[in-house]
Amino acid sequence: MLNSGDIVEVDLGTPIGSEAGLRRPAVIVTAAGVLRGSPNVVQVVPLTRTIRSSGAEVYVEPDEENQLSAPSAAQCQHVRSVSVDRLIATRGMVGPALLAEIREVLGLLLDL
Numbered sequence: 831m832l833n834s835g836d837i838v839e840v841d842l843g844t845p846i847g848s849e850a851g852l853r854r855p856a857v858i859v860t861a862a863g864v865l866r867g868s869p870n871v872v873q874v875v876p877l878t879r880t881i882r883s884s885g886a887e888v889y890v891e892p893d894e895e896n897q898l899s900a901p902s903a904a905q906c907q908h909v910r911s912v913s914v915d916r917l918i919a920t921r922g923m924v925g926p927a928l929l930a931e932i933r934e935v936l937g938l939l940l941d942l
Contacts, residue, residue, distance in 0.1 A: 832872065832920075834862050835929040837896055839918040840874055842910070850876035850908040857904055857924055857932060871911050875932055877902040886939060888932050890924060897922030904928075906935040 832838070836858045845851025856874035858865070865872070877890065879900045886907040892898035898921070924932070936942070 831868075832858055832860075832865050832914075832917075833923065834858055834860060834865065835923045835925065837877070837898070837921045837923060838874070839921060840876070840912060841916045841918060842876065842912070843916075850878065850905055850910075853918070854878070855898065855902070855921055857929070859909065859929070859932060859936065869914070871913055872917075873909060873911050875904045875906055875936070876908050876910075878905055879903075886935060888928065888935055890928060895922055896924055904932050904935075906932060906939055909936060909939075 837855050840856045841853050842851045855877045858872055859875055860872040879902055881903050887903040887905055890902045890904055892900060
């Protein structure tokens with residue numbers, strides 16, 4: 831079962847323009863209540879190893895819990911809905927503090 835904050839390997843397909851794409855880690859940001867219903871589609875925020883000074887990205891330091899191999903940034907500006915069939919494997923999780931920070935940035939970007 832998927833959980834909010836899980837880091838999953840996802841196939842985002844071929845990118846167009848500046849979209850995040852290809853196979854990469856991403857953070858599940860779908861609400862826990864929705865995930866309990868085993869949805870066919872979930873919301874993810876892709877991760878990148880390219881660190882920028884952007885208010886739309888959240889820095890993620892690698893640790894044992896998230897299983898990342900390098901410092902990364904959660905690209906909140908690239909939030910997307912994807913089929914669960916695009917999810918390849920679960921790698922780790924970001925933890926509640928980073929998940930809250932990612933959701934806060936999403937709220938600002940989406941004016942929620």
